[in-house]
Amino acid sequence: xxxxxxxxxxxxxxxxxxxxxxxxxxxxxxxxxxxxxxxxxxxxxxxxxxxxxxxxxxxxxxxxxxxxxxxxxxxxxxxxxxxxxxxxxxxxxxxxxxxxxxxxxxxxxxxxxxxxxxxxxxxxxxxxxxxxxxxxxxxxxxxxxxxxxxxxxxxxxxxxxxxxxxxxxxxxxxxxxxxxxxxxxxxxxxxxxxxx
Numbered sequence: 001x002x003x004x005x006x007x008x009x010x011x012x013x014x015x016x017x018x019x020x021x022x023x024x025x026x027x028x029x030x031x032x033x034x035x036x037x038x039x040x041x042x043x044x045x046x047x048x049x050x051x052x053x054x055x056x057x058x059x060x061x062x063x064x065x066x067x068x069x070x071x072x073x074x075x076x077x078x079x080x081x082x083x084x085x086x087x088x089x090x091x092x093x094x095x096x097x098x099x100x101x102x103x104x105x106x107x108x109x110x111x112x113x114x115x116x117x118x119x120x121x122x123x124x125x126x127x128x129x130x131x132x133x134x135x136x137x138x139x140x141x142x143x144x145x146x147x148x149x150x151x152x153x154x155x156x157x158x159x160x161x162x163x164x165x166x167x168x169x170x171x172x173x174x175x176x177x178x179x180x181x182x183x184x185x186x187x188x189x190x191x192x193x194x195x196x
Contacts, residue, residue: 019073020050020080036095044087053081079126087122129155129165135172145173 024046031039051073098111130144149155153169 018051018076020048022046022048033093036097037092039090039092041088041090043089045085046083047085048080048083049077050080051076078128081125083126085123087120089118089120091118092116127165129167129170131170131173136174147171147173 024044026042026044026046028040028042030041031037093114093116096113096115098107129147131147132144134143134145136145147170150169150171153166155166155169157163157166
């Protein structure tokens with residue numbers, strides 16, 4: 001007999017547990033406006049870590065998986081999808097001087113110009129390699145898992161644009177031995193009687 005005959009289909013768990021942290025070093029250097037010139041530079045060196053980046057639990061960002069083990073926070077912890085490790089921003093304004101010997105009309109037409117600009121440079125967002133199928137046998141709606149990274153191997157091929165990720169450094173995912181306690185079957189299910 002079904003637990004509830006009014007429900008026709010699967011019931012999915014919504015688990016609202018997770019954490020995030022952000023640490024950063026921020027520095028700013030400024031030159032106040034003098035002699036017709038002003039400049040400012042700022043640098044941020046930070047790290048954003050979470051247990052899954054998403055607007056909501058069933059809708060993760062591109063670099064996070066919705067089907068990771070919800071009960072294993074350490075299994076889901078990593079760089080946030082939107083982590084930008086280093087950002088440099090420089091802005092400037094230069095008040096172009098007008099020569100005194102240009103006269104009234106030329107000074108009004110060609111004088112009073114300013115040049116300014118903003119330069120922003122930053123590192124990219126993290127990338128997560130994925131393995132298709134269901135190698136962990138979770139039988140959930142996510143058809144991919146995060147592979148294990150093999151030791152003694154560089155996961156990237158710097159300078160090789162066509163094969164930047166070294167796929168030979170990854171193997172099929174396996175659940176860590178520490179997870180076996182989390183997967184113990186619920187033995188009290190057959191002996192429990194409904195209260196009431």
